[in-house]
Amino acid sequence: MVRLLNFPRPELDERHLQLRTAVREFLDSELSAGTFQPTCDSWLSGHDPVFSKKLGQQGWIGMTWPREYGGQGASQVDRYILTEELLAAGAPVAAHWVSDRQIGPGLLRHGSEAIKRRFLPAIASGECYFSAGMSEPDSGSDLASIRTKAVPSGDGWAITGQKVWTSHAHHNHYIIILCRTSPRGEDLHEGISQIIVPLDAPGLTVRPIRMLSGEHHFNEVILDEVYAPAEMILGAPGSGWSQVTGELAFERSGPERFLAAFPLVAEVVRRVGPDVDDRTAEILGRLASDLMALRRLSMAVATALDAGTAPPVEAAMVKDIGSRVDQQIPELARRLLPTAGELGSDDTYARLYAEALTASPGFTLRGGAVEILRGIVARGMGMR
Amino acid sequence: MTDESSLISLVTALLASRPLGNELEVSEWHANVWRQLEDTGLSLVGVPEEAGGQGGSIAEITTVVRLTGRHFARVPVAETAILAGWVLAEAGLSIPSGQLTVSLAGDPTFSLIGLGAERVISGSASRVPYATTAARVVVSARDEFGDLWVASLPAADLELTPGQNLAGEPRDGVSCVYLPVQHQDLARVPSHVLETAHLRGALARGAAMVGAAERALDLTLRYARERVQFGRPLGKFQAIQGLVAEQSGEVAAAAAALDTAVEAMLTGRDVEISVAAAKTRIGSAASRASAIAHQVHGALGMTDEHPLHLATLSMWSWRDEYGRDSEWAITLGRSVAEAGGAGVWPLLTSVPAPPDTPIEEIGEGDDKQPGGSPGSGSATPTQLSQEDEYQP
Numbered sequence: 001m002v003r004l005l006n007f008p009r010p011e012l013d014e015r016h017l018q019l020r021t022a023v024r025e026f027l028d029s030e031l032s033a034g035t036f037q038p039t040c041d042s043w044l045s046g047h048d049p050v051f052s053k054k055l056g057q058q059g060w061i062g063m064t065w066p067r068e069y070g071g072q073g074a075s076q077v078d079r080y081i082l083t084e085e086l087l088a089a090g091a092p093v094a095a096h097w098v099s100d101r102q103i104g105p106g107l108l109r110h111g112s113e114a115i116k117r118r119f120l121p122a123i124a125s126g127e128c129y130f131s132a133g134m135s136e137p138d139s140g141s142d143l144a145s146i147r148t149k150a151v152p153s154g155d156g157w158a159i160t161g162q163k164v165w166t167s168h169a170h171h172n173h174y175i176i177i178l179c180r181t182s183p184r185g186e187d188l189h190e191g192i193s194q195i196i197v198p199l200d201a202p203g204l205t206v207r208p209i210r211m212l213s214g215e216h217h218f219n220e221v222i223l224d225e226v227y228a229p230a231e232m233i234l235g236a237p238g239s240g241w242s243q244v245t246g247e248l249a250f251e252r253s254g255p256e257r258f259l260a261a262f263p264l265v266a267e268v269v270r271r272v273g274p275d276v277d278d279r280t281a282e283i284l285g286r287l288a289s290d291l292m293a294l295r296r297l298s299m300a301v302a303t304a305l306d307a308g309t310a311p312p313v314e315a316a317m318v319k320d321i322g323s324r325v326d327q328q329i330p331e332l333a334r335r336l337l338p339t340a341g342e343l344g345s346d347d348t349y350a351r352l353y354a355e356a357l358t359a360s361p362g363f364t365l366r367g368g369a370v371e372i373l374r375g376i377v378a379r380g381m382g383m384r
Numbered sequence: 385m386t387d388e389s390s391l392i393s394l395v396t397a398l399l400a401s402r403p404l405g406n407e408l409e410v411s412e413w414h415a416n417v418w419r420q421l422e423d424t425g426l427s428l429v430g431v432p433e434e435a436g437g438q439g440g441s442i443a444e445i446t447t448v449v450r451l452t453g454r455h456f457a458r459v460p461v462a463e464t465a466i467l468a469g470w471v472l473a474e475a476g477l478s479i480p481s482g483q484l485t486v487s488l489a490g491d492p493t494f495s496l497i498g499l500g501a502e503r504v505i506s507g508s509a510s511r512v513p514y515a516t517t518a519a520r521v522v523v524s525a526r527d528e529f530g531d532l533w534v535a536s537l538p539a540a541d542l543e544l545t546p547g548q549n550l551a552g553e554p555r556d557g558v559s560c561v562y563l564p565v566q567h568q569d570l571a572r573v574p575s576h577v578l579e580t581a582h583l584r585g586a587l588a589r590g591a592a593m594v595g596a597a598e599r600a601l602d603l604t605l606r607y608a609r610e611r612v613q614f615g616r617p618l619g620k621f622q623a624i625q626g627l628v629a630e631q632s633g634e635v636a637a638a639a640a641a642l643d644t645a646v647e648a649m650l651t652g653r654d655v656e657i658s659v660a661a662a663k664t665r666i667g668s669a670a671s672r673a674s675a676i677a678h679q680v681h682g683a684l685g686m687t688d689e690h691p692l693h694l695a696t697l698s699m700w701s702w703r704d705e706y707g708r709d710s711e712w713a714i715t716l717g718r719s720v721a722e723a724g725g726a727g728v729w730p731l732l733t734s735v736p737a738p739p740d741t742p743i744e745e746i747g748e749g750d751d752k753q754p755g756g757s758p759g760s761g762s763a764t765p766t767q768l769s770q771e772d773e774y775q776p
Contacts, residue, residue: 005636007640084733088729089729262729266726266729269721269724269725269728270724270725270726272721273721274721274722274724276718280721281713281716281717281718281720282713282714282717284716284717285660285664285713285714285715286664288661288720289641289662289664289713289716290637292641292644292732293640293661293665296641296643296644297636297637297640314636317629317632320629321636374630375622375626375629376629377625377628377629377632378625378628379625381605381628381632382619383609383617383620383625384609384619384620
């Protein structure tokens, strides 16, 4: 049976407009105070605890969580508006990004009361940062094949294994390790659990992975019989797979999937000036039409989440389309303007172009490679 | 009007079971569809009741057009309701029964001349939709003082040169020389009416293209499930899954762009950039979706016995009518450039706008439709039916 696509109409009102205005005013004042410089891919590269703490003080981390856990009880559409404003401005939001987007919602849904009280208010105030320990050297797209395992030890677990592509493990406080707590049976997805581990735990080593840009935000995390008390397991042992995949609609459909290179777009528009030839206008117009449609689709997924539905196929679709549009932005830039890209350059265009270009291969890989997403979409559309 | 889902069921029922192949059967089916659209009042939805229309909003008539696109109904409902009916109402002229069509160039190709107490019109237009089947052709004209007019001309009084677009719809040459025009068929209009007509035409073709793209996707999904090669259905192959997923995404993006443009029409805000974005995005989706649909269907999709060609020929025609996607992209891109580096983000986030924010006067107050409630209801679902009445 072919399914209906669930992209409900976003219901915007005056409050949403006020939130957008408040975020813009905050960002304008931070910009003029010189506390940050707009960068591309700032949700991965811009790790700035001082800035994150300011957002926490505004109530803009974990804003969708209940007030008793430090949140604002805001909607997913509110969070959509907040996050798209932060990304479009190229603000340094990497310190709290993963905690706000998927760790916090995961703790809220599956964590014990003690876990929720201990971590969520600290995350929401911008003082506690988590990394997600998912991929391994032999497990990329095939995540269920992970080999890191936790064995009972005393009244807790001893975890041994290796994680890769762990962003900001060298800065953050905790990591949630996806690991096997029982051997794989008939069902590949059974026996997988999520366990919270401090990043300074004995037996845990963080090693940098330098990217082609020379940047360091990814790490290897090596665990050698790292002890975690029993209460640090998230949800029931063995239910980690459904917990992780259940958050994918949050993780996949957000505006970071199509706005990572947006600061470069704004700079290109600034450089070409108000009087453009037809060729320039057509390139800008086609890009604008893509971004406008993507904004609506992403906001529609947020609207569906607010209505209590989790549309995984639609979320995968938004990420598939969005990351491909985002990825072509450096290419569009160089069709319009000459550049010698240079990271760290004083020339804003040269810098933003280099940032976007060197990050762009990752756009269609992280959070589900395009090929994986398209499989999810096709199966959702009835291909079996 | 009725709510959106019952409108969809009503029109879908009316458009079901289009025959394929036999020319006589097909033309009888089309005549019958038109009769039913007229009988049910659907052919004048979106035109104010006081002007002789059926009431309802641009959202409802756009849904009807989207469905005619989805079901390959070759009927001038967009011309009659979205264009001719609307412009006659704007001009305060009466709305005759029957099929109506327009040639509303902003720079008119017809001239109006006073001859004593009488006025006569001369000029010509090419590729006028359904002129050969319409009762009236509403044209824009300029008089000797440079003022703009619309004239409602009986098609029987015009010289018609039949033509077709790729989809087989009438696109006819129309001309007249010193044709007397009755006083009650003539009204002066401000230029923004003709500009808005162009936007409405683009929106109508966009809606029809979304319908055709939905149908092409439906056919592609069905074929990929049923066609077996190398012992497996096509849909089992990762390469085919990639194509089908991309096609689905194109349809979703096109539908999103359409919904945004319809909402802009309802509120009267950001109409030009929303329509420009819609015709651009839907046009590029039509190109890519047609190519993928044909690739998945193999050679069968290129035959006239398989219905896919009805969808792709439609998209290939409509993407070039009322402005190609390239032209609309240029319009939108100029707005982006004018907004500047600091203004591009506020421009992109101005739509979709919350419904109760103050309305900025854009000089096109004609878009305030009765019955519009943009903040309510849910977007037209991309409803893909398992059933398909065609058996190639």
